[in-house]
Amino acid sequence: MAWEIVIGCEIHVQLATKSKIFSGASTAYGAEPNTQACAVDLGLPGVLPVFNADALAKAVKFGLAIDAEIGMRSVFDRKNYFYPDLPKGYQISQMDYPIVGVGEIDVDMEDGTTKRIGITRAHLEEDAGKSLHEDFQGMTGIDLNRAGTPLLEIVSDPDLRSSKEAAAYMRKIHSLVRYLEISDGNMQEGSFRCDANVSIRPVGQKEFGTRAEIKNINSFRFVEKAIDHEVERQIAVIESGGRVVQETRLYDPDKDETRSMRSKEEANDYRYFPDPDLLPVEIDDAYVEAIRKTLPELPDARRQRFESEYSLPEYDAGLLTASRELADYFETVVKQSGAEAKICANWVMGELSAALNRDTIGIEASPVNAENFAGLVKRIADDTISGNTAKKVFEAMWAGEGSADKVIDAKGLKQISDSGALEGIIDEVMSNNSQQVENYRNAEPDKRGKMIGFFMGQVMKATQGKANPGEVTKLLNEKLNG
Amino acid sequence: MALEKKDVEAIAHLARVAIDEADVEDYAESLSNILGLADQLNSVDTDGVTPMAHPMHMVQRLRADEVSETNQREHLQEHAPAVERGLFLVPQVID
Numbered sequence: 079m080a081w082e083i084v085i086g087c088e089i090h091v092q093l094a095t096k097s098k099i100f101s102g103a104s105t106a107y108g109a110e111p112n113t114q115a116c117a118v119d120l121g122l123p124g125v126l127p128v129f130n131a132d133a134l135a136k137a138v139k140f141g142l143a144i145d146a147e148i149g150m151r152s153v154f155d156r157k158n159y160f161y162p163d164l165p166k167g168y169q170i171s172q173m174d175y176p177i178v179g180v181g182e183i184d185v186d187m188e189d190g191t192t193k194r195i196g197i198t199r200a201h202l203e204e205d206a207g208k209s210l211h212e213d214f215q216g217m218t219g220i221d222l223n224r225a226g227t228p229l230l231e232i233v234s235d236p237d238l239r240s241s242k243e244a245a246a247y248m249r250k251i252h253s254l255v256r257y258l259e260i261s262d263g264n265m266q267e268g269s270f271r272c273d274a275n276v277s278i279r280p281v282g283q284k285e286f287g288t289r290a291e292i293k294n295i296n297s298f299r300f301v302e303k304a305i306d307h308e309v310e311r312q313i314a315v316i317e318s319g320g321r322v323v324q325e326t327r328l329y330d331p332d333k334d335e336t337r338s339m340r341s342k343e344e345a346n347d348y349r350y351f352p353d354p355d356l357l358p359v360e361i362d363d364a365y366v367e368a369i370r371k372t373l374p375e376l377p378d379a380r381r382q383r384f385e386s387e388y389s390l391p392e393y394d395a396g397l398l399t400a401s402r403e404l405a406d407y408f409e410t411v412v413k414q415s416g417a418e419a420k421i422c423a424n425w426v427m428g429e430l431s432a433a434l435n436r437d438t439i440g441i442e443a444s445p446v447n448a449e450n451f452a453g454l455v456k457r458i459a460d461d462t463i464s465g466n467t468a469k470k471v472f473e474a475m476w477a478g479e480g481s482a483d484k485v486i487d488a489k490g491l492k493q494i495s496d497s498g499a500l501e502g503i504i505d506e507v508m509s510n511n512s513q514q515v516e517n518y519r520n521a522e523p524d525k526r527g528k529m530i531g532f533f534m535g536q537v538m539k540a541t542q543g544k545a546n547p548g549e550v551t552k553l554l555n556e557k558l559n560g
Numbered sequence: 561m562a563l564e565k566k567d568v569e570a571i572a573h574l575a576r577v578a579i580d581e582a583d584v585e586d587y588a589e590s591l592s593n594i595l596g597l598a599d600q601l602n603s604v605d606t607d608g609v610t611p612m613a614h615p616m617h618m619v620q621r622l623r624a625d626e627v628s629e630t631n632q633r634e635h636l637q638e639h640a641p642a643v644e645r646g647l648f649l650v651p652q653v654i655d
Contacts, residue, residue, distance in 0.1 A: 095625045102628030111646035112637070116629040120636060132625035153613040160576055162650040167576075175613070209653060219647030347574055352613040357620040 079317070080281040083309050084289075085238035085274055086198075089251055091230045091261045092205065092269035093136045099204050099228035100127030100170065100356075107267050115207070115222035121166030127355055129154075133228040134359065136260035137177045137202050138369045140230060143258055143376055144197055146181025148366055152202075154356040157348045162220050163207035171231075173350045176201035177359070178230075184378060185250045186396060188242060195247055196235030205229050224268075230260070236275070236286065241305035245298050248272055249400075252298075253377055257402045271296045276308045277322070287312075288322040292329050292336055304329035308336050380405055388412065388419035397427055403441045407448045414452035417459035425455050429472050446475045454482035462486065463493050464547055495546040497553060500537075503545070504553055507536040518558055530554055562592045 098105055101118035118125045141148045153175040156168040178200035184192050207222035232251060238244045252270055255261040263270045277289035292308055295301045307329070312322050327336040375383070377399050384395035384405075399405045404426075411422045430451060434444060446454075454475065458468045463486060474485040486492055494500055508515050511533070518529050533554050537545050568587045572579045579587065633646060642649035 097623075097625050097627045097629075102623070102626065104627045104629070110633075112633045112648065113631040113646070114629075115636070116632065117636065122636075128623040129620050130625050131622035134622065158574070160574075162648075162653055174611070210647060211652075214644050214647070214649050216652055217642065217649040218652050219644065220650055221647055349574070354614065356614075357616065357618050358613045360619040 081278045081309075081313055082281045082283075083239055083241075083305075084236050084277045084279065084286055085241075085244045085305060086236035086289075087232075087234045087238065087244060087247060088273040088275070089232045089234075089248065090205075090271050090273075091140075091232060091251075091255050091263075093133050093228040093230055094259070094261050094269075095130055095132045095136070095228055097130060098226035099130050099133045099202065101226055103226065105227050107264075109223055111219075111221035112223060115225060119165075119222055119226040127170065127353075129356065129359065130228060133202060134177070134361070135369055136228075136258075137200065137230050138361070138366060139258050139260055139372065140200060140232075140255065141178035141181065142366070142370050142373060143254060144178075144181035144183050146197060146200070147179030148361070149175055149177045149179060149359075150361055150366075151175060152177045152359045154202075154353045154359075155350045156353045157203075157350055159348060161206070161209075162218065163209045163222070163225070165207070165222065165225065169204060169206065170353055170356070171203035171350075172201035175358075178232075183247075183250060183254070185243070185247045187246055190392070193237075193243065195237045198233040198235050200230055200232040203229050203231055236277075241302040241309070244274060244305055245302045248301055249298055250377075253400055253402075257374055257377055259374075265296045268296060272301055274301065274305055274308075276305055276312070278309060278312050278316070288324050290322060290324065290336075291326045293326055293339065295329055297331075300329060300331050303331070303334060304336060307334060311336065374402070377402075388423070390419060390423055394420075394423045394427065398423060401441065407441055407444075407451075410448035411452045411455055414449055415455040415459060417455045421459060422452075422455055425458070425468075426451070429469060433472075433476055445478060446472070450475060450481055457482050457486060461493060461495050461546055461548075463491055464543075467491050467493065467543060491544060493546045494541055494544050495549050497549060500545060500549055500553055501557075503537055503540050504533075504550070504557055507533060507540060508557065511536065515558065526558075530558065533558070563588045563595065 092105075093099075095105060097103060098119060101116050103116040103119055104114045106114065118127055138148055152172055154170050155173040157171045157173070158168040160167055176199045178197075180199070181197040183195050183197060185195050186192055205224050205227040207220055207225040210219035210221065212219065234247065238247055252263050255270070256263045261269055265271070272295045274292045274295060275289045276292060277287040279285065279287040290308060290312070292304050295304050308327065315322055326339045328339050329336050381392075381395045381399040384390050384399060385392060388395075390398070398408045408422060408426050411417075411426060412419050415422060430444070430446070434441060454468060454472060457463050457471075458465060463471060470489075471482055471485045471491060474480075474489070475482060479485050479488070494503075514529075514532060518526060518533075521529060530551070534547070534550060537550050537554075538547075565584050565588060568579070568584050568591065571591075572587075637643045637648070640648050
């Protein structure tokens with residue numbers, strides 16, 4: 079039977095505030111356990127949560143970026159459940175009146191098409207602490223530094239139809255929150271994680287199948303693998319006469335499988351109710367408009383501008399705007415090198431990206447910054463060095479040997495473009511290889527193209543590769559045919 | 561709506577409240593009475609009435625995003641029954 083896959087995603091984005099959503103404790107990552115957990119985060123009796131203005135601003139900013147309804151009046155609710163990393167016995171979240179309502183986002187697929195994905199809502203909530211299950215004399219250790227960290231939970235409609243679409247959606251949201259500077263998006267540190275609701279149904283069936291929720295996926299690669307695995311599992315269950323049970327499953331990347339999280343809490347009865355400690359949050363149009371003014375140029379708009387302003391192909395523009403840092407880098411290179419945008423794009427997507435991938439570092443940590451890279455592209459564009467030499471210069475710059483000009487000087491790599499100097503060298507090569515010259519002149523014109531390569535090779539050898547190839551070709555044609 | 565014995569047990573479990581087997585009947589009756597009152601309220605026509613989120617007609621005040629708390633771990637952990645390497649220790653939980 080042919081199956082259709084239906085996926086909806088819940089993405090938890092940690093908002094990049096300095097302090098927690100309801101307390102003045104720091105949100106900095108990596109501190110000693112419980113040194114950033116104050117009385118409010120610990121849920122001690124008598125404390126009152128006070129809402130962080132910046133968490134609100136960042137959530138509204140996201141809502142505006144996806145053209146969503148903004149909750150002019152939003153309400154915090156208590157979601158009740160017992161777990162030791164949640165000391166109050168409830169999580170403060172938003173249920174009926176979230177800060178961000180219905181919106182949408184265009185996701186770019188691998189085949190170049192675009193698919194519009196509905197956003198059901200995005201609500202603010204506090205993160206829980208961390209449980210450490212190592213052996214503490216048969217007990218569990220609790221670190222509450224993360225408790226109270228502001229999260230924006232972005233819930234998609236069940237619009238995704240494959241693991242690839244889910245990964246593309248996740249990438250798009252990741253890129254967007256980084257553009258908006260509302261989150262650092264650091265997946266290793268848990269600032270960006272995804273739960274996927276996965277179900278299958280026979281192609282053509284209208285009703286959704288029973289879904290399983292895969293929790294806490296924190297990499298783009300795992301989201302695809304986890305969903306693929308879960309789909310296979312569900313097909314196997316149904317085709318062998320079984321029934322998919324609604325449950326939460328955990329993806330284990332080491333074994334490449336999902337397994338059921340058998341929760342003792344059989345009934346997921348969260349008994350939501352409005353939190354009496356917090357009043358409704360009301361904002362007005364002036365507030366929303368002030369936030370709108372802080373919106374940067376968004377990825378889709380920037381990609382279109384790259385296509386029109388720099389005459390870049392759609393593919394290049396998409397790649398270069400995938401992250402704000404890369405797009406900024408590229409634009410600095412264009413401005414400072416004065417070179418044609420396409421040349422800049424080729425070198426940024428080529429040598430630079432290859433080196434970054436090879437050493438698995440992000441563009442923001444590139445050992446060659448945009449200004450220096452512009453210096454290199456400038457020397458390619460003004461014919462100081464050939465493309466081949468530029469690769470050597472780049473490697474030297476990458477290894478920390480200084481600016482392009484410094485490397486070119488130090489290694490004597492300046493290209494010889496002076497036609498007088500090149501003519502002398504070509505004359506010498508021709509007189510040393512008179513037989514080849516004769517062969518060339520006797521050859522059919524359609525064979526000559528290949529034969530000229532020999533002379534080019536000799537000139538390059540004589541100049542240690544520094545001769546300007548364009549100039550040499552021109553001069554060789556004149557002299558050999560003349 | 562009348563609660564049965566098993567409902568009372570489920571509610572007690574969710575709230576982590578220990579109750580005496582002998583008291584279950586009484587709880588079922590008391591809680592059913594409260595639900596009866598809610599049913600009575602439900603009979604009022606509330607179309608067009610915004611649900612009340614808070615009894616006080618005020619809006620939430622916001623706090624500037626500033627770190628104002630210092631590390632008070634030692635003080636805060638004085639009351640914890642068990643602590644190790646800065647962690648609170650609790651009876652083992654495994655998913």
